Amino acid sequence: xxxIVSVSTVVTVVCMAIAFSGSFGGERAEELFDVVSASDGxxxxxFSEHYDEPYIETLVVKTDLNGQILWTREYGTPADDIGRxxxxxxxxxxxxxxxxxxxxxxxxxxTLVDEQGRLVWxxxxxxxxxxxxxxxxxxxxxFVIAGQCMTNKxxxxxxxxxxxxxxxxxxxxDFGGESFDxxxxxxxxxxxxxxxxxxxxxxxxxxxxxxVLDPNGKTLWQKEIGKADSLSLEGRAAAxxxxxxxxxxxxxxxxxxxxxxxxxxxGELIEETRLSEKFPAALSIQRxxxxxxxxxxxxxxxxxxxxxxxxxxxxxxxxERSFEVNSFEPHSFTRISxxxxxxxxxxxxxxFGRQAFWMSVEF
Numbered sequence: 001x002x003x004i005v006s007v008s009t010v011v012t013v014v015c016m017a018i019a020f021s022g023s024f025g026g027e028r029a030e031e032l033f034d035v036v037s038a039s040d041g042x043x044x045x046x047f048s049e050h051y052d053e054p055y056i057e058t059l060v061v062k063t064d065l066n067g068q069i070l071w072t073r074e075y076g077t078p079a080d081d082i083g084r085x086x087x088x089x090x091x092x093x094x095x096x097x098x099x100x101x102x103x104x105x106x107x108x109x110x111t112l113v114d115e116q117g118r119l120v121w122x123x124x125x126x127x128x129x130x131x132x133x134x135x136x137x138x139x140x141x142x143f144v145i146a147g148q149c150m151t152n153k154x155x156x157x158x159x160x161x162x163x164x165x166x167x168x169x170x171x172x173x174d175f176g177g178e179s180f181d182x183x184x185x186x187x188x189x190x191x192x193x194x195x196x197x198x199x200x201x202x203x204x205x206x207x208x209x210x211x212v213l214d215p216n217g218k219t220l221w222q223k224e225i226g227k228a229d230s231l232s233l234e235g236r237a238a239a240x241x242x243x244x245x246x247x248x249x250x251x252x253x254x255x256x257x258x259x260x261x262x263x264x265x266x267g268e269l270i271e272e273t274r275l276s277e278k279f280p281a282a283l284s285i286q287r288x289x290x291x292x293x294x295x296x297x298x299x300x301x302x303x304x305x306x307x308x309x310x311x312x313x314x315x316x317x318x319x320e321r322s323f324e325v326n327s328f329e330p331h332s333f334t335r336i337s338x339x340x341x342x343x344x345x346x347x348x349x350x351x352f353g354r355q356a357f358w359m360s361v362e363f
Contacts, residue, residue: 019340019362020067023347025355027051030059031346032356034085034135034332036094038115041065042334043094044344045083046356048074058083058098058109060117061356067342073117078102081109087136087143093120093165095143097133106130108145110163123167128152128174131159132182134198139188140215142170146183146196149174158183158198158209162217171217176200181209185237193220197235197247200224206232208249210267223267233259237285239292241313244270248282248294256280258296258307262315271315278322279307286335291318293341293363295333298322306330306343308363321363328357339363 024030028049035044041064048059057076060083063069075081079102088094092115100107108131112120130150137144142164149159157176160183163169175181179201186196193214200209202224211222226233231251238247244264251259251274258275259282275282279296286293288310296307305325310318327348333341340362347357 019360021357021359022063022067022069023352023355023357024059024061024069024072025352027353029346029354030356031354032059032061032331032344032358033083035334035342035344035358036086036088037334037336037342038062038088038092038094040115041070042067042342042358043086043088044356044358045086045096046346047082054078054080056080056082056101058096058111059356060086060094060096060113061358062117063358065336067358067360071117073113075111075113075119075122076100077109084133084147085136085145087138089138089165095136095138097136097145099132100124106132108133108147108149108161110143110145110167112165112167121167123163125161125163125169125172126159127172128157128159130156134182134184135186137186137188137194139194140192141165144186144194146186146198148182148198153178156180156182158196158200160186160194160196160213160217173213173217173219175209175211175222177202183209184235187238187240189240195238195240195245197238199234203228206234206252208233208235208247208261210235210238210245210247210263212267221267223263225261225263225267225269231259233261235261236282237294239285239287241292241315243313246285246292246311246315248285250281258282258294258309260294260311260315260317273315273317275309275317276320279309283330284332286333286341288335289338293335295330295341295343297330298324304328306345308341308361310363319363323361325359336360
């Protein structure tokens with residue numbers, strides 16, 4: 001039997017105020033990976049486990065602006081469906097993007113739903129195999145999905161594909177060499193191009209990968225950024241600034257650390273900033289007025305949770321906060337209003353197991 005746990009509280013922890021929080025879960029595990037703002041609330045996507053077939057289905061939770069659940073729905077096939085990301089149109093249609101696992105392979109599944117979660121269409125995509133979608137964006141009246149796939153050469157490549165509102169595939173591109181590559185974020189720029197970031201392994205070292213494409217999928221430029229004798233760099237999220245791009249990166253040697261990279265409009269490196277060791281991974285980035293907020297995981301010897309870092313338009317750090325939430329794995333966030341954000345992820349509980357969890361914070 002499914003259990004629903006939804007709470008609304010007002011507390012202050014480590015200099016950050018929570019206006020509301022909520023959770024959703026059942027007898028096994030529910031997790032959230034992505035969230036977007038809608039006109040009347042928030043749309044979150046992840047997966048839900050079951051004891052019977054289908055064992056895993058894509059989970060979508062819709063809440064109002066105060067974090068109270070309006071509806072939940074599950075979408076899937078006879079295979080295992082893991083919801084990974086969501087994008088929303090101006091009139092409220094939402095594209096749910098899932099990884100569908102069956103028989104040792106993984107397909108990319110896209111499902112378009114209306115504001116009440118009712119199915120409009122559902123299709124699978126990709127000319128290759130083993131797809132792992134990471135991010136989707138609504139751009140120019142269509143959707144672009146970024147992730148990773150296994151090509152016919154048996155290499156894991158960065159994958160980008162674009163589909164229209166009717167579900168027709170407009171184009172598909174893959175990027176990479178003879179190793180491991182992935183696209184972990186994609187955004188629309190002010191001139192209606194597409195900027196994607198991720199990683200590219202070259203001769204046993206991981207480089208930051210950034211590319212700009214036009215709306216038709218033509219590469220305008222791409223860069224591998226880093227040094228073979230320095231930190232490995234994995235681009236997790238990107239934003240456009242007044243004079244270039246800001247990329248939130250997870251850097252690693254023996255352990256991970258959050259990292260910021262500022263690029264000019266041609267992709268040339270301007271500045272690099274290494275964050276505190278208590279932030280082992282950068283996760284997402286949101287614009288807040290003329291500034292930017294980066295979401296990071298937060299781990300010390302005695303505490304865990306997430307961090308928020310405020311970045312100026314030139315890439316300088318303006319402020320940072322740590323938020324302690326025991327047994328919480330942050331995955332994504334969205335902006336509510338100026339200085340207010342909704343963070344989603346998974347929380348582990350001795351009584352209820354792994355639960356989908358969300359909270360609003362002020363920063």
